[in-house]
Amino acid sequence: xxxxxxxxxxxxxxxxxxxxxxxxxxxxxxxxxxxxxxxxxxxxxxxxxxxxxxxxxxxxxxxxxxxxxxxxxxxxxxxxxxxxxxxxxxxxxxxxxxxxxxxxxxxxxxxxxxxxxxxxxxxxxxxxxxxxxxxxxxxxxxxxxxxxxxx
Ligand SMILES: [Zn+2]
Numbered sequence: 707x708x709x710x711x712x713x714x715x716x717x718x719x720x721x722x723x724x725x726x727x728x729x730x731x732x733x734x735x736x737x738x739x740x741x742x743x744x745x746x747x748x749x750x751x752x753x754x755x756x757x758x759x760x761x762x763x764x765x766x767x768x769x770x771x772x773x774x775x776x777x778x779x780x781x782x783x784x785x786x787x788x789x790x791x792x793x794x795x796x797x798x799x800x801x802x803x804x805x806x807x808x809x810x811x812x813x814x815x816x817x818x819x820x821x822x823x824x825x826x827x828x829x830x831x832x833x834x835x836x837x838x839x840x841x842x843x844x845x846x847x848x849x850x851x852x853x854x855x856x857x
Pocket of ligand 1: 802803806821
């Protein structure tokens, strides 16, 4: 693989996703270990997004073949983005990505949903537009759960 296209699995971030889904189960879909894989994309070029959740297709199919897991989605994180964020800011970014997941209990199927404004309203209400870079964010995992406004 070219240096610019290397992917490294971030199991620590996968654990954070599991904890977030458990803690904020009123907002997030239930997920199990290996449902969501997180990969750092070691790219030299800086990207305009912090992280991106997507279906497992193309390069990712090949990438996870050897892992032998039945993953549903991948969160892709460009190196340049993760380097700029603190642990707490990363939690919020991962939380945002998990908000994209929708589970249909009737069909027993997961799908991705879009936010039609720049972010999910429930997050916007809490931290403002692009608040992920704020230094005043509170940890989503260490203390009491964040209380989100019902929408
Ligand atoms: Zn988004």
